[in-house]
């Protein structure tokens with residue numbers, strides 16, 4: 242039962258409520274929230290935003306097929322990661338599982354909440370090591386959440402729907418599938434699996450494919466019980482009015498966004514081949530995301546050289562299996578060409 246996985250204090254919480262929750266429709270006078278009336282303001286921001294992001298969630302349902310009753314919007318998906326850990330994990334007692342290597346924020350938020358992280362290393366091929374996962378699940382106590390990032394950051398590998406289902410079947414806690422890069426992948430989203438599994442949460446974001454990292458809008462999709470508990474514990478006005486407005490504008494342009502996404506995929510696949518021809522590059526990994534992982538002769542040296550040209554890429558050399566690997570985001574054609582030319586010109590003399 243999901244209820245049993247929720248921390249006692251969150252289960253018992255009397256959520257913050259506002260007068261507008263008790264009234265449906267449009268009133269003529271709002272004097273319930275100590276806001277200011279509209280005076281010098283040139284926009285509509287004198288009012289608190291809709292805590293439920295109603296219009297935005299309706300639009301997500303219409304444009305992306307994310308069911309209205311199963312969504313919660315966060316101040317980026319990072320806020321939702323934090324909220325999920327805080328909801329299900331008792332500090333100093335409960336634990337989360339994360340695959341290794343993966344997106345660093347899961348562990349950071351667990352650390353902030355004083356929740357222990359148990360790492361399950363991928364195989365060197367970046368496949369999930371099911372034998373190890375089963376052992377960890379059977380040996381460790383108080384495991385509440387398992388994070389799986391697909392396509393994974395920083396490896397770019399996307400998991401098959403069936404593989405995710407396999408994980409959900411062996412883990413009784415909450416399985417969080419982070420699909421931040423899902424739109425760039427050929428694999429099917431796990432959103433459909435939510436009606437089948439109570440313990441599945443899917444995270445999405447407007448920061449990647451929707452080119453809106455600056456507005457901070459992340460999406461949680463899950464069953465109503467999880468949606469309700471996150472709505473109860475989240476900060477009531479966590480998504481600003483300007484973010485809700487901008488997100489609606491962006492979703493209206495979904496067709497253009499998906500055309501740009503297709504261009505990024507085409508460019509990614511083309512640059513994978515181009516990078517493979519460079520002397521300084523030892524290996525180019527396949528990618529289902531909007532970035533490419535390269536193994537180079539010396540990643541520290543390369544990053545420094547590129548910084549001198551005012552080009553920033555990400556050195557992942559400290560991650561498991563990723564010695565001398567760099568992660569390069571697929572930007573515009575000009576940006577990708579600039580990186581390519583810069584790497585091509587690297588003549589390596591070890592300092």
Ligand SMILES: Cc1ncc(COP(=O)(O)O)c(C=O)c1O
Pocket residue numbers: 316317318319320344390394419421422445446447448454457458459
């Ligand atoms: C896998 C993954 N999840 C979540 C995020 C954070 O997304 P947001 O901008 O929605 O907080 C990132 C950002 O890089 C990411 O790589």
